[in-house]
Amino acid sequence: MREHARSGALTEVTFFILLSVYEPRHGYAIMQFVERETKGRLILGAGSLYGALNSLTQKGYIELLGEDGERRKQYRITAAGRQVVKKELARLKEVARTAETIVGAHPAAAGENIAKGTAWIGERSTMADPPRWEVEGI
Amino acid sequence: MIKKCYRYFGGLLKRQEQWLNRMAAAGWRLTEAGKLCYTFESCAPGAYEYRVEFAGQMSYGKSKDYRAFLEGLGYEVFYKNVNLNWSVGKAVWRPWGQGAGQVSTSPGSFNKELMLVGRQAEASPFELHTTPEDKAKYMGVLARAYLYRAAALLALGIFLGVFGSSNRLPEAGLSVGRMIGGGLLAGLGLWMLWRAYRCGREARLYREEAGLGG
Numbered sequence: 001m002r003e004h005a006r007s008g009a010l011t012e013v014t015f016f017i018l019l020s021v022y023e024p025r026h027g028y029a030i031m032q033f034v035e036r037e038t039k040g041r042l043i044l045g046a047g048s049l050y051g052a053l054n055s056l057t058q059k060g061y062i063e064l065l066g067e068d069g070e071r072r073k074q075y076r077i078t079a080a081g082r083q084v085v086k087k088e089l090a091r092l093k094e095v096a097r098t099a100e101t102i103v104g105a106h107p108a109a110a111g112e113n114i115a116k117g118t119a120w121i122g123e124r125s126t127m128a129d130p131p132r133w134e135v136e137g138i
Numbered sequence: 139m140i141k142k143c144y145r146y147f148g149g150l151l152k153r154q155e156q157w158l159n160r161m162a163a164a165g166w167r168l169t170e171a172g173k174l175c176y177t178f179e180s181c182a183p184g185a186y187e188y189r190v191e192f193a194g195q196m197s198y199g200k201s202k203d204y205r206a207f208l209e210g211l212g213y214e215v216f217y218k219n220v221n222l223n224w225s226v227g228k229a230v231w232r233p234w235g236q237g238a239g240q241v242s243t244s245p246g247s248f249n250k251e252l253m254l255v256g257r258q259a260e261a262s263p264f265e266l267h268t269t270p271e272d273k274a275k276y277m278g279v280l281a282r283a284y285l286y287r288a289a290a291l292l293a294l295g296i297f298l299g300v301f302g303s304s305n306r307l308p309e310a311g312l313s314v315g316r317m318i319g320g321g322l323l324a325g326l327g328l329w330m331l332w333r334a335y336r337c338g339r340e341a342r343l344y345r346e347e348a349g350l351g352g
Binding site for chain 2: 011013026027028031035040043044045046047048050051052070071072073
């Protein structure tokens with residue numbers, strides 16, 4: 001489990017694993033948390049989760065709390081892990097802010113024109129005089 | 139009802155996995171895995187599904203920890219051998235291993251190179267490795283394991299072939315036998331080299347997908 005070499009960004013899986021252990025959880029509960037919170041978009045394999053938990057423990061982002069009644073290891077986020085999550089959250093907000101600024105400056109034009117342009121491409125054989133602005137909008 | 143089957147798959151992980159899943163689809167749940175003997179008990183057809191995991195790079199302690207983790211998720215885990223040696227008091231160097239996993243002993247991790255992992259069938263896909271970086275790591279381990287074995291088999295095969303055809307050996311029959319043996323070993327080595335290449339290529343693709351570079 002890694003952070004991006006240049007930007008320091010966490011992978012989505014790492015981010016969700018860290019979020020999952022704000023409350024003490026064992027492996028199975030972490031898998032369920034990730035699946036539930038991403039509405040099934042991210043499904044963690046056991047081998048990948050095992051490697052990720054070991055890696056995050058080594059980095060000091062999470063800690064082993066011990067075993068529960070069924071002898072399953074429980075993990076919890078550390079202060080260092082919380083800092084990493086906060087940093088990643090700030091980065092994601094910055095990305096979202098930049099994207100909103102750019103998308104907001106071009107209200108719906110790009111998407112609509114692409115849709116219209118695509119429709120025109122589909123119909124071009126039957127259109128004698130295609131509207132020029134739609135083509136420029138592509 | 140109990141059923142016993144005798145099979146040997148060696149390092150053919152995918153084939154073993156497919157066979158176990160065919161058995162499960164036919165209503166047989168794995169309950170025990172010996173060196174050659176698999177024991178099943180009857181269950182509802184398709185009630186279980188299996189994955190075969192290579193764990194030969196892990197130290198014994200690490201593999202026990204991984205097994206406990208998998209069992210904590212509700213999976214059924216069985217150790218399985220790749221080789222057929224019956225041995226006690228043996229130590230083997232595995233250059234492809236990680237850390238203490240480079241030395242395998244018996245008793246210990248020797249003859250426990252694989253894990254047969256089963257779970258009750260669910261709607262969600264049963265994959266042990268899901269992230270590109272983890273898949274890259276796993277395929278890299280497989281590639282290294284195949285590569286070292288290929289190198290050893292090729293070296294042994296060539297050695298036997300060369301000396302088997304040498305005039306210095308007085309027994310002509312033995313010489314031909316050694317040549318054939320050497321050829322077979324070298325052939326197996328080439329096949330493993332091909333497997334190493336395929337796994338290495340997959341590892342590279344996953345590394346690229348994970349943004350780790352080629």
